Amino acid sequence: MEEPLAIRTEKLTRIYKIREGKGRRKKKRELVALDRVNLEVQRGELFGLLGPNGAGKTTLIKILTTLLSPTSGRAWVDGLDVERDMREIRRRINMVSGGETSGYGLLTVQENLWMFAQFYGLDRWTARRRMDELLEMVGLVDRRHTKISDLSTGLRQKMNIVRGFLTDPRIIFLDEPTLGLDVGAARQVRSFIANWLKGRPDRTVLLTTHYMVEADELCDRVAIIDHGQVLACDAPARLKRSLGQEAIYHIRVSLLPSEATHGFRLIEGVRQFTPRFHDGHVHLDFILREDDVLTAVVDRISRSGARILSLEKREPTLEDVFIDMVGRGLTEEHPEE
């Protein structure tokens, strides 16, 4: 018999009712967090959900981990219905979120992990064996007897990662697992996830992130999500190739009057444009229909009185794909938030 998909959603919709205001002025409004999402994740895939804060990634994970009911539509995890087969799904999955503060400060790393293992019915020997293996993989062995209140953010997140993988889940949900970690710790976590999957072809990872490097580096396929809708779903390389015809430029300028930035979008051939202020300079990212359009862009920068500090043409990234589809960068604030 054919194995079911690891994850499948069918017109999955979630609408939150939000109360705003105070006293008599209190009003209810609806926020569509997921809008008829159709997804299929194959067994053995490392699948990424890429989108800005408030795009609906966490809502989707909450539904798939049986913590939230969909308003309409259906979802299956490991072939089981998230609404009807909650208990069975919970035996097969686990989850880790970025910035998680779970566990008890007075317990050691090992004691916390043992406690969570009990909620999955793991016997002492299995829990111990897996704990040894996973702590070694994330480089936390020498901290196993440290109280978690004494751990740094990075070490604590590594412990959370071990907690999630300790039950050897068939499907694991990682919600922004490297959020708030420094570059080194984030790299170690990414490396751990990739290594864990090696030799476990039947395991599936669903990872949400708004770090494009993470999605690009780790994921077999990526779904770009914004305003609760899946805008594209493909392998990172194929998504980037979809921008193959366009020219992507990054220009760093000394100073730029804000009114000048509005004019860039009016130049014929500028498909997308995002400005960013960083390190005392203005960084301009352009997706141009063709290289020739650059002349008009440079001309406008010069006329605005700004000085070009550097200009580079680069290969498309997933963020460029996102900008091309949505019209804003991944790190820019979501208007709903």
Added chain:
Amino acid sequence: MRAELELWVRAVIGRAYPRIVGATREKSWLFFDTVLPLLGTAAYVFVYRAIGAPEAYIGFVVVGGAMTAFWMNVLWSMSSQLYWEKESGNLGLYIAAPAPMMAILLGMAVGGLFYTSLRATAVILVGSLLFGVHYALGDFGLLLLTFFLTMAALYGMGMLFASLYLLWGREAWHISNLLQEPVYLLSGFYFPVRHLGFWVAVAASFIPLTLGLDAMRQLLFPVEPTLGFLSVPVEVGALAGLSVLFIVAARYALEYLERLAKREGRLTERRG
């Protein structure tokens, strides 16, 4: 079936563990949880001695003082436990785990009961030595049963409160404040509850400690049989009924809470 039972037991032990370990890891409780409650108890002892009350009253007060520890634990720790679990980010993980929430909640109760029993035992020992309390225990088995049923009903009530407090959110603090002193009075921590009058005592009997304390005092100090509210067998029967009532109500409240959490999506989220 066996696997389900094993998961239940593991979940109870797993969640009880932090509380049990807490008692051995932070030993400052020995001072704060023994000496400070004894001060309040001592005040009543001196009052009863000053007015020449029967010597059994001294024992009543020491036992009552020890039992206040359980009420405080249920009110301030057990009841708000799920709320704190939500705030610390554990609640979502508990709900998403295959272990039943009822088992995890029971683990919290067992851990709290263990920790508080140490405190209550310390108060009884020190109080009895200090004030020269004489016990006249006849039926140890019945005393143990009464204590067990009192705890089952009390912590069952705590488990029910845990769900309700989570629904009410931060406002739950006010409810704890509101309940603390009236229950001290109604449960008869420092005096025989029959002095409240029959109907008030009947109403107060819905608080498990009222009947539990009364029955335990009758068993420990049989020299003053007229001080008991109802007979011990009646009180034990009522406690058994209350245990079932609160534990079943806690189970349904938890189920309702989980349904509500899934529907509204807010109960597992921390407030910023």
